[in-house]
Each structure stands twice: as C-alpha cells, then as structure tokens.
Amino acid sequence: MRVLVAGSTGVIGRRLVPLLDAVGHEVTGLARTRRPAAAGRTVTADALDRDALARAVAEAAPDAVVNLLTAIPAAPDPRRLARDFAATNRLRTEGTRNLYDAAANAGVTRVLAEGLAYAYQPGDGLADEDSPLWTDRTPKQFAPVLAALIELERLTGEAGGLVLRFGHLYGPGSAFAPDGAFTGQVRAGKLPVVGGGNSTLSFTHADDAATALVAALDKDLTGVANVVDDTPVTMGEFLPAFARTLDAPAPKRVPAALARLAVGGWGVAYMNGLRGAGNTRARLRLDWRPRYASWTDGFAAGRGPGGGDPARAA
Structure with missing residues (x-):
C-alpha cells in the first residue's frame, strides 16, 4: 500500500x-521543510497552503493518508495553552480540511x-469511546x-476515516524523553503534585502509537x-x-488554589481533572496490543532517564 504520512518528522511519525517501510508499505513522508527521511521519500508542503499541499499529495499518489499534523512547542505554557496551540489548532482544522480534500482528489x-x-x-472509571468529551465547564485555555x-x-x-486517540505520549522526542520539557522540570524539582494529584494518566509509547496505526491501515473500523x-x-502516584x-528531588505538594496563581485553571485541571481511558475497542477491532502494557515497562525500556533514547540523553 502507498501510504502518505503527514507530519512524518514528529514524535510518532519518526x-x-x-x-511502515519494514512491513512492506511504500511510504512517503509529508513535511513542511525537507529533512532526511528514515525510510521512503519525502514531499514538502505547508498544510495551510492548499494549492501546494494538493500538488504534494498528487505527487505522492497514496492509497492511504495518516494525519499527524501538529506544531506543538517543546514546552507549552499551561497559562497560555490557547496561544501555544494556535498553530496546531489550525493544522487540525484548516490543514486537515486541505489534506482530506487533496486525498479525495488523489483517490485515497x-x-x-x-x-x-x-x-x-x-468522571469515574476509565472512559471508553462513547464517553463524552470535556465540553461541560471546559477549562478556558x-x-x-x-x-x-x-x-x-x-x-x-466525513472522510470515512478513523481517529486514534492516543494517551500521554512518551518515548524519543517527547516531553518525557531525557531532554524533554516535562523531564527537565521534574529533574529541577519544579513540578509539584498539585492538590491531590487526582488526574488519571493513560500513557502511550510512540512505538505503540505506530503499531496501532499500522494495524488500522487494513481494518474497516471508522x-x-x-x-x-x-x-x-x-x-499523584506517577510524579x-x-x-x-x-x-x-521528591515533588513538593502544593494546594490547588495556590497553584492556580502560577499555572492557571488548565494547569490545575491537568493535575487533577483528567480521566484515563480504556483500550478495549482497539484490542477487539484492530487486533492491537500495546508492546508496553505498563508505563513502567515503557520508561524502563529506554535504558536512560525518562525512558527515551539514551543516545539523546548526552
């Protein structure tokens, strides 16, 4: 299968x-600027440039498109999350619309x-895919x-596709890598447990995200x-x-009311309001299993602090 990966230089794309190349697909990476590819070839276009994107997709002539378009800063500020995610928000809306229109014209x-x-x-318990998204009292940022x-x-x-909802992404190049922003804050003792630390985190290693995407290519799940x-x-357990x-240093504990002054409403919600997710649908419908069933295994497998690529820790 000819597969176009939009966002091929990101944490998952890499x-x-x-x-994809190893299992026999013909891969083309789409990137905004040309970089050496680990496999396959690369076409370049800004996803917000509709005409340039259409030309790049036509050149790749894919059977399938994987949309990993993001532009997330290395260290987003929770107090200014809306600002720091503005480019990614455009890619997830305008860029995605451009990509899917080009894909339809290319016969994807x-x-x-x-x-x-x-x-x-x-809410209580792990969320499944039928659970509502956070549209009630959504933190402003x-x-x-x-x-x-x-x-x-x-x-x-509308494109007849499938969105894979990934958890807290870790692995090389992520915020949890040895040189990642989250890791740096923890090392410096600057990331306290806020309130009760009641958020439930469901993690996804970048390698598991990649295997799920490969598994989904030839399935009919939408x-x-x-x-x-x-x-x-x-x-509260993870930190x-x-x-x-x-x-x-062991993380300090800070009352939520005090932390709100420093990290804002979203920062407090991130520490106390997030709900974990269950993976039953992916297991049953994609025949997928995480290589790292526990975040403890995945972080340890990196053989370096933070579970990333030890070569990046130097």
Missing part, C-alpha cells in the same frame, strides 16, 4: 515511517488521524484545543478508538515514581 481509500485520549469529561480536536474528528468521520496502555496511574527514576 517511529511510524520506518515501521483510507484515512487515519491522531487524536487525544485525555480530552474526556471528568483548553477550550480552543478541544474545539479543534472535535473538528478534526468530524472531518475524519470513528474513534483509544490507543493507550493497560495500566492507568494517578498523577514521585518518575522523579525516583531520574534521581530527582
């Missing part, structure tokens, strides 16, 4: 492209996209991010599917454990 028969498995309305995700899912549904590991953990793996 794991996906060589995997399968569309896959990257979504989020931690945008569910807070998160509201435009969620609106863009909803539009992405709508556009993907709509949405959570792609997360089997071992949710609360923020101290992660700090120990880094030989970092």
Whole structure:
C-alpha cells in the first residue's frame, strides 16, 4: 500500500515511517521543510497552503493518508495553552480540511488521524469511546484545543476515516524523553503534585502509537478508538515514581488554589481533572496490543532517564 504520512518528522511519525517501510508499505513522508527521511521519500508542503499541499499529495499518489499534523512547542505554557496551540489548532482544522480534500482528489481509500485520549469529561472509571468529551465547564485555555480536536474528528468521520486517540505520549522526542520539557522540570524539582494529584494518566509509547496505526491501515473500523496502555496511574502516584527514576528531588505538594496563581485553571485541571481511558475497542477491532502494557515497562525500556533514547540523553 502507498501510504502518505503527514507530519512524518514528529514524535510518532519518526517511529511510524520506518515501521511502515519494514512491513512492506511504500511510504512517503509529508513535511513542511525537507529533512532526511528514515525510510521512503519525502514531499514538502505547508498544510495551510492548499494549492501546494494538493500538488504534494498528487505527487505522492497514496492509497492511504495518516494525519499527524501538529506544531506543538517543546514546552507549552499551561497559562497560555490557547496561544501555544494556535498553530496546531489550525493544522487540525484548516490543514486537515486541505489534506482530506487533496486525498479525495488523489483517490485515497483510507484515512487515519491522531487524536487525544485525555480530552474526556471528568468522571469515574476509565472512559471508553462513547464517553463524552470535556465540553461541560471546559477549562478556558483548553477550550480552543478541544474545539479543534472535535473538528478534526468530524472531518475524519466525513472522510470515512478513523481517529486514534492516543494517551500521554512518551518515548524519543517527547516531553518525557531525557531532554524533554516535562523531564527537565521534574529533574529541577519544579513540578509539584498539585492538590491531590487526582488526574488519571493513560500513557502511550510512540512505538505503540505506530503499531496501532499500522494495524488500522487494513481494518474497516471508522470513528474513534483509544490507543493507550493497560495500566492507568494517578498523577499523584506517577510524579514521585518518575522523579525516583531520574534521581530527582521528591515533588513538593502544593494546594490547588495556590497553584492556580502560577499555572492557571488548565494547569490545575491537568493535575487533577483528567480521566484515563480504556483500550478495549482497539484490542477487539484492530487486533492491537500495546508492546508496553505498563508505563513502567515503557520508561524502563529506554535504558536512560525518562525512558527515551539514551543516545539523546548526552
């Protein structure tokens, strides 16, 4: 199958492209600027430039498109999340519309996209795909991010595609890598447990995200599917454990009211309001299993602090 990966230089794209090549697909990466590809070839276009994108997709002539379009800063500020995600929000809406129109004109028969498995309305237990998204009392800074995700899912549904909702993404190049922003804050003792640390985190290793995308290419599942590991953990449990793996200071504990002054409403919600997700649909309908069933296994497998590529830790 000829597969176009839009966002081939991102955290997931860098794991996906060589995997697709290894299992026999003909891969073309789409990037805004030309970079050496790990496998396959590359076409360049800005997804917000409709005409240039149409030419690039026509040149690739794919059977399937994987939409991983993002422009997330290395260290987004929770107080200014709407600002820091503005470019990504445009890619998930305008860029996605341009991509799918170009794909339809090129005769694409399968569309896959990257979504989020931690945008569910807070509630008890793990969320399945029928659980509502966080549209009630949405934190102000998160509201435009969620609106863009909803539009992405709508556009993907109209294209007859599937959105894979990934959990907290870790692995090389992520915020949890040795040189990642989250890891740096924990190492420096600057990331406290806010309130009760009640958020439930469902993690996804970038390699597991890639294998799920490969599995979904030849399946007939449409709509949405959570792609997360089997071992949710609360923020209050995860932060101290992660700090120990880094030989970092134990995180302090800060009341939510005090933390709100520093990180805003979204920062507090991130620490206390997130709901974990279940992966039953992906297991049953995609015949997919996470290689790293637990975040503890995935972080340890990196053989370096933060579970990333030890070569990047130098």
